[in-house]
Amino acid sequence: MTTQHNPNVLAKQGNAEDLKAQIREFLVGQLSEWGIDPDEAFINGMGTSVGERMVIFSRSISEDAWHRVYENDQVEYADGPDSGLFSVQYSFADEHRIAEPSLDKVAELINQLVADFG
Numbered sequence: 001m002t003t004q005h006n007p008n009v010l011a012k013q014g015n016a017e018d019l020k021a022q023i024r025e026f027l028v029g030q031l032s033e034w035g036i037d038p039d040e041a042f043i044n045g046m047g048t049s050v051g052e053r054m055v056i057f058s059r060s061i062s063e064d065a066w067h068r069v070y071e072n073d074q075v076e077y078a079d080g081p082d083s084g085l086f087s088v089q090y091s092f093a094d095e096h097r098i099a100e101p102s103l104d105k106v107a108e109l110i111n112q113l114v115a116d117f118g
Helices: 007-014 016-034 061-071 103-117
Strands: 042-049 052-060 083-086
Touching: 016 061, 016 103, 042 061, 052 061, 061 103, 083 103
Parallel strands: none
Antiparallel strands: 042 052, 042 083
């Protein structure tokens, strides 16, 4: 593991649990109109590995938001043939796809968190 010297990163590391709780609280409030639990909704992305199409990225909304805030990394997500929001981690089955909110909306929420806490 790399030793961090950036004061902002050190502050996030020292305050990680409180920051994660604030992120989750924000997401729960924002996603409540769709009845979405940010710990149980997954951003899944398809890719090709060894010539085979498969899910190569899968994170809960909460987990992805924390990683983005920690890295101070704005995100661009959009629903499409290679990405979506799902109720099952690492699934790309239509029966697990969550129609609303859109990934654009999820990206907007995560980017707000990055702006506020990143």
